[in-house]
Amino acid sequence: MRAVITVIGCDRVGIIAAVTADLAAVNINILNISQALMDNLFTMIMLVDMGGSNASFADVSDKLKACGDKLGVEIRIQKEEIFDSMHRI
């Protein structure tokens, strides 16, 4: 199952390191990482594969949210289908 992780906030040292460390800890594989600017905010978008992870979606979501709170950025994880269904027919 694939999901999209978005990190939005002010750029600072260690954001990618912290997020990827959390993901590695629960065996979530990163398929793609990219960055973009939205209204001058740092935005990192990651596509991940949760197929190999035994952590529940809720746990990963909570963990990432806590990580975002610590870093002062907003981190979300959403299943990929929501974007597919909205933008692809």
Next chain:
Amino acid sequence: MIGNREILETIRMIQEDKLDIRTITMGITLLDCADSDPKVACAKIYDKITKRAEKLVRTGEDIEREYGIPIINKRISVTPIAMVAAASNTDKYVDFALALDKAAATTGVNFIGGFSALVQKGYSDSAVKLINSIPEALTSTERVCASVNVGSTQAGINMDAVKRMGEIIVETSKMSANCACNGCAKLVVFCNAPNDNPFMAGAFHGVGEPECVINVGVSGPGVVKRALEKVKGQDFTTVSETIKKTAFKVTRMGQLVASEASSRLGVPFGIVDLSLAPTPAVGDSVAEILMEMGIEKAGACGTTAALAILNDAVKKGGAMASSSVGGLSGAFIPVSEDNQMLLAAAEGVLTLERLEAMTAVCSVGLDMVVVPGETPASTISAMIADEMAIGMINSKTTAVRVIPAMGMNVGDTLEFGGLLGSGPVMKISTLDSSDFIARGGRIPAPLNSLKN
């Protein structure tokens, strides 16, 4: 893979423009709960609802979390209780409302709709009992919503029921006067009521519906407004195209949530209701869309035309995005629940007459309209009759959810709180319609040809 721009667009819609799934509503038939002993019937009703909807709220919350889309309400609609209770030897239909309320509390839904009767062509004994018990039912329960269908294009308008509903509304308001007259906010009088409407207070599970079904109502006035900001000054073809594209995207999300909820709950998917439902939050207003089109405030000349464009374009865009569309599907204009609508009403620029015209081109009717407490029941009945006539002649759903604010007059504001917002008391004609309403009988069904 989806591009960054698209991902961020979706996130912005949810985060900034308040896009949400307004409701996942589980429709449950209760016809098999009928029993000559009312106590047994109520027990069957409670057991069936709590069993069927046991996982509804939790499933909604799971989907919300996994897809990152807020699902504001989880609700239940049931077979009109007048049909279920007809078999029971009792006049005390309030017990059925209490059973529904208890089931709603157990399952964790915030509203349960279906304390209803369909009387467009005439009363059954059971419908009379149900209607008479509405005031007590709505004031002795927290989550139960009631509706009565008094007219249809096929049957005409039952004017005895229109007369009675005016009295029932006043009585309900008096009985709930110490709770902001909120009993009336849970009571809808319909013409051409849809059988699969997921939105409260008018939801019920129609008789032609499956055993159990999942219907979803989407929303997103903020998203439409934001899209229109980008086409400022451009012509109406562009406006309409922009709304269609936005409605398409919003509805696709509704379709995803509906099919996901349906498969997780093992219940068939019914319909997606393509409605633009406002909330009192700033930026979540249908009136703001009309203003973005170039109307100074809701109520100005041009308001009806602007709403007609919006309503039609939402349907056109949404219909393509869902495998099955139903319910009310259109723009809602509940005065107290729409920030800009209520400001315009408080200023007196949005009048009841303008609202009535608006209801001819959008999906509902006079919704969450507050009138002075001393308004006679016959005037409220006449107001209902006007609205029912619009629905009957135009083959569309119309409804009236009106709150006579006890002890209040024009200029005062009735505070409901929460999603119901606050309603300025609106001016209503003080001319007498009592002789008209006293006639009773039935307005015959209209001719469906020679249309002009």
